[in-house]
Amino acid sequence: MDSTLLLGHRKPVLFFSAGKDSLACLLLLKPLLDRVTVVWANPGAPHPATVAYMGRIRSWVPNFVELVGNQPSWIRAHGWPADVVPIRATTDGEASAGVGSLRFQPYLSCCWANMWAPMLEYLNASGSTLVIMGQRKAENLRNRLRDEVVQELDGITYWQPLNEWSDQAVWAFLRECGAEVPPFYEQGATSSSDCWNCTAYLDHNAERLAYLRRSEPERFAVVHTVLEALALRQQQEIQPLLRILED
Structure with missing residues (x-):
């Protein structure tokens, strides 16, 4: 990997999530790791397998x-993260609709408070001017940096060395390196598992929940109960709209 960017910046950081893409970045940087700080943003409810791996x-x-x-x-304060949020089941909605069995919140709020904001605070406090990330433009979950390999935002340079890589290329590189990947990939997961109890990102979360069901059935039961309550609440909220559309 070209070290030119590293030499031109203070305190380079690699954001490492235990996902396959950030692992590929870590291995590419291996000869240069004495110059790089590897940062894991642990939201506070990591899967035990992720803790062991880290x-x-x-x-x-x-x-x-x-x-x-x-x-x-x-x-506990704001509700469970969800992809589709029943408004009357949020903390704001309760003010007019009363308290339900469970609260829910947009998943972006939960991720921001417990993962992304701490990352930004760390960057500001450390004086880092270069962030290395495993994001690829072939992914459908990407941050606002999108498709640029190198981009500056708010005084910080973001470097995405895998930007042009395909999923197959990442896996081929990891196999070539003999790399260990976290066990939830065995179930077909395509990204890292940040929180064992995440009830959002359901288009990506099914395989990770399948691993949780097999490895820790008691924890899976907690998530399953919340998802059942979410599905019921969503059905209740959508019924008035469906009746209108049927007329």
Whole structure:
């Protein structure tokens, strides 16, 4: 990997999620890791397999920082994250509709509070001017940096060295390196598992929940109960719209 960008910046950071793409970045950077801080934004409810995996990464990475959020407390205060949120089941909605069995919130709010905001705070506090990320333009879940390999935003340069890589290319590189990947990929997961109890990102989360069902059935039962309540609440909210459309 070309080290030119690293040499021109203060305190380069690799955001490492335990996903296959950030792992590929880590391995590409291996000869240069003495210059890079590997940062794991742990939202506060990591899967035990992720914790164990991060421990193994930490054991050989020279500079490793763990940022810890408080997702369980955030959920208690604001509700469970959801892709489609019943408004009357949010904290704001309760003011007019009364308290239901469970609250829900937009998943972006939960991720921002417990993962993305701590990352930004770390960057501002550390004075880092270069962030390396595993984002690829072939993914359908991407941040606002989108398709640029190198882009500057708010005084920080973001470098996405895998931007042009296909999913197959990432896997081929990891196999060539003999890399260990987290176990939820065995179930067909396509991205990292940030929180064991995530009830959002359902188009990506099914395989990770399948791993949770097999590895920790008691925890899976908690998530399943919340998803059942969410489905019921969504059905209740959509019925008036469906009746109008049927007329």
